[in-house]
Amino acid sequence: MNKTMNIKHIVRFTQEIRKDILKYHAKTGRSHVGSSLSCVDILIALYFGVLNITPGRAQMKQRDIFILSKGHAVSALYAVLTKKGFMSKDLFWHCLLPGHSTKDCVPGIEVSTGALGHGLPIGVGYALAARFDKSRSRVFVLMSDGECNEGSVWEAAMFAGHNRLDHLVAIIDYNKIQALGRTQDVLDLEPLRDKWASFGWEVKEMDGHDVKKMIRVLKEVPLKKNKPSVFIMHTIKGKGVSFMEDKVEWHYRSPNEELLKTALKELSAP
Amino acid sequence: MRNATIQAVIELAEKDKNVFLLTADLGFSVLEDFQKKFPKRFFNVGVAEQNMMGIAAGLALSGKTVFVYSIIPFVTIRCLEQVRNDICYHNLKVRIIGIGSGLSYAHDGYTHYATEDVAVMRSLPNMTIVCPADPLEAKALIKSSEFYNGPIYIRLSKGRDVSIHAKLNSFKIGKGIVLSKGTDATIVASGNILAQAKEVCEHLKNKFSVGLISLPTLKPLDEKLLLQCARKTKALFTIEEHSEIGGLASAVADILSRNNTGVFFKPFALPDAFIKTIADQKELLDRHSLSARALTKRILIVLEKLGKK
Structure with missing residues (x-):
């Protein structure tokens, strides 16, 4: 993907990555395909249009930091890291990769996650260091909506607001489904926007599948000087595959051969 | 501290x-x-x-x-x-x-x-x-x-600092500090309860030759020093202000059991229980037989028994 890509090209690009994710889940039988399809457009926007990072230069100074705090959506990250050139295709299709984002097991992962509610506090630490070092580095933390049940998320949110950490950007993949049901039934997050705003964050709600617009907006963070930014991305769990969309069960299931075929066909339609 | x-x-x-x-x-x-x-x-x-x-x-x-x-x-x-x-x-x-x-x-x-x-x-x-x-x-x-x-x-620890070492010649993470050497027994203590251990040695010195080791690093343990003591003395005692599960006692027992030293080993630690008595630290230690007086008594019994064999 490059700057001159039009919307048709972008859609095709995201579909190719979705196909990789589906094949990966079909091959490995792993859970969380719905979570990956939900946030993959956000990852594409970040990795192909926003983050200042370079494959092969993992420790580059002043690079942007990305933390996949919803570590269970790691198949989407693998697919994107492979497309971007951090991971080799062999490694991706080898499939013996951790089911949660794990540093040292694959190149391009800054921090291990998997237990929810860890990414934002770590992101705060990175952001404090960046401010102290007068670095241009920005820190992006992608969380799930269910993850916002964790108290540690709000401990970090309070600290970042209080300390005006404008190096820090939280992104919430708000697909409105968590492990056992709809977020509004399990533990309602609403009014989510007001919650973050009251903790001292600048909030923006967006369509989490509009790659072009996300790139345009995310590139320009912070949303406001001297404030941490949070993006509430409205998304659809299982996005792109009709029978997976907005279904709790695809938090767990992986497609069999027949369903994979159907899904790939849908994603190949013009 | x-x-x-x-x-x-x-x-x-x-x-x-x-x-x-x-x-x-x-x-x-x-x-x-x-x-x-x-x-x-x-x-x-x-x-x-x-x-x-x-x-x-x-x-x-x-x-x-x-x-x-x-x-x-x-x-x-x-x-x-x-x-x-x-x-x-x-x-x-x-x-x-x-x-x-x-x-x-x-x-x-x-x-x-x-x-x-x-x-x-x-x-x-x-x-x-x-x-x-x-x-x-x-x-x-x-x-x-x-x-x-x-x-x-x-x-x-919290509270009044008790100075135990007059001076410290060398300190290395992972290494124990030998305060004194003995042939009958070695006492190994970690943390500020070392003060009590030192007192115990004073009480025992007329009857037995007891060595004292401060073991600040609990992980990694100074295996070499511990094995040396286990092989050179008849008995090894550990003293700690921690549950008898998983602390100094367990760590030392691991090493002794893996190396088959045959040394007599007795740990002194807090019981595996919630302590509900409210008293000051000294009193609490005394109640759990971890005061210098109580420890001396307990160690003396063991050493006298071992001496008779």
């Missing part, structure tokens, strides 16, 4: 501008000097220990050396997953300073006791555990931690 430790941290911070200090809203009259000297490297994160550990990890991943400070249960078991996943997995230069080893917070009750912390922290890969016995050991530890990689859990 707290003041000596923080003074040493300040000395480190003067040399190295990457040294940070975080507290979860504790450390009144202890941390002010650091805060005054290095306001940009000091953060009171509020009463939020999980967040503090995550922040420490993020700072350390950015190349900082991070000291975190609070009462022991709050910086160990309260935020154990952050310590394990964020700090230990990434093997970061985070120094967890926990205050109130054992029953230091006597009157505050069981929520503030640190009687299982060593057991829990010992089980974490990459974690080093040091429990200094007096201000000299604490200072030496901070100094020698400068180039030590990976996390360190620093277990400190």
Whole structure:
């Protein structure tokens, strides 16, 4: 993907990555395909249009930091890291990769996650260091909506607001489904926007599948000087595959051969 | 001990501008000097220990050396997953300073006791555990931690500093300190209960030849020194202010059982129980037979029995 890509090209690009994710889940039988399809457009926007990072230069100074705090959506990250050139295709299709984002097991992962509610506090630490070092580095933390049940998320949110950490950007993949049901039934997050705003964050709600617009907006963070930014991305769990969309069960299931075929066909339609 | 430790941290911070200090809203009259000297490297994160550990990890991943400070249960078991996943997995230069080893917070009750912390922290890969016995050991530890990689859990007592060492010739993380050598028995103690152990040796010296070892580092254990003592003396005693499960006693027993030394081994520790009596620390130790007087009596019985064989 490059700057001159039009919307048709972008859609095709995201579909190719979705196909990789589906094949990966079909091959490995792993859970969380719905979570990956939900946030993959956000990852594409970040990795192909926003983050200042370079494959092969993992420790580059002043690079942007990305933390996949919803570590269970790691198949989407693998697919994107492979497309971007951090991971080799062999490694991706080898499939013996951790089911949660794990540093040292694959190149391009800054921090291990998997237990929810860890990414934002770590992101705060990175952001404090960046401010102290007068670095241009920005820190992006992608969380799930269910993850916002964790108290540690709000401990970090309070600290970042209080300390005006404008190096820090939280992104919430708000697909409105968590492990056992709809977020509004399990533990309602609403009014989510007001919650973050009251903790001292600048909030923006967006369509989490509009790659072009996300790139345009995310590139320009912070949303406001001297404030941490949070993006509430409205998304659809299982996005792109009709029978997976907005279904709790695809938090767990992986497609069999027949369903994979159907899904790939849908994603190949013009 | 707290003041000596923080003074040493300040000395480190003067040399190295990457040294940070975080507290979860504790450390009144202890941390002010650091805060005054290095306001940009000091953060009171509020009463939020999980967040503090995550922040420490993020700072350390950015190349900082991070000291975190609070009462022991709050910086160990309260935020154990952050310590394990964020700090230990990434093997970061985070120094967890926990205050109130054992029953230091006597009157505050069981929520503030640190009687299982060593057991829990010992089980974490990459974690080093040091429990200094007096201000000299604490200072030496901070100094020698400068180039030590990976996390360190620093277990400190609270209350009046008891000086045990007149001077400390050498201090190395992972090494025990021989205070005296003996042929009948060796007493190994970790932390400020070393003071009681020293008193025990005084009481016994006319009857038996008893050696004394301070073992500040509980992980990695000084296996070489322990085996030497086990092979040269008839009996080995450990004394600690921690539950009998998972602390110094367990660590030493592991080594002895793996090496088949045949030495007589008896640990003295707190019971596997919640302590509900409210009294001062000295009184509590006495009630659990960990005062110098009680320990002397218990050790004497063993040594007299062994002597008759």
